[in-house]
Amino acid sequence: MIRILLFAGMKEAAGTDQLEMEAEHVSVSDIRLFMKENYPEIPGTERAMAAVDEEFVPDQEIIRAGGTVAFIPPVSGG
């Protein structure tokens, strides 16, 4: 199982701050597809940056079962 963390408008549209994906071994791109197919109401799944261990990661990054990936929509702090 892979944990997917959501924030801001993505979280609001999903109605939850976390999703789960049953998988042993997937890329960030695979997770984007999973979200698009299963949660089409979540905006910006293609555009949000992915982060693992609090660092931005590229789409080829592999996430293993037990791992967590956070999706970071365009930021607006300051």
Place this chain on the structure above:
Amino acid sequence: MEQKRYRVTEEPLDSGAIIQRVTDKNAGAVTVFIGTVREMTKGKRTLSLTYEAYVPMAEKKLAQIGAEIEEKWPGTITSIEHRIGSLAISDAAVVIAVSSPHRDASFKGSRFAIERIKEIVPIWKKEHWEDGSTWIGDQLETTSYAEGAPEEDKS
């Protein structure tokens, strides 16, 4: 124990305490930048703002910005706090303090810090207007990752 110099908090920001964290006997200057909640933006009246953060990553990225400043301008000391939760007009959303042996580095460092916050720190602002509300940087696309990723600092 050294106080934490990079923090995301729901409490009102105390600029005096943040200045204290960068005050140093080798410093000849301290600049303080305070980002505050503005009422009017492009003709729309903001009633209040809500900020949300991915707190552990946001604090890590604030510390990264401090390290970038220290690398670019040796001798600087930086402290940054960002407030989250519900903020009213004129509340301080972010306080950046930079000290340096000579004033030029403090001015440049604080400018650099606020621009970097808007690029790489996972904090989001939701504006509450008279006629609705929106997460900025998302549906409105006032910011976007044109290059597909927040750029690493190249300068």
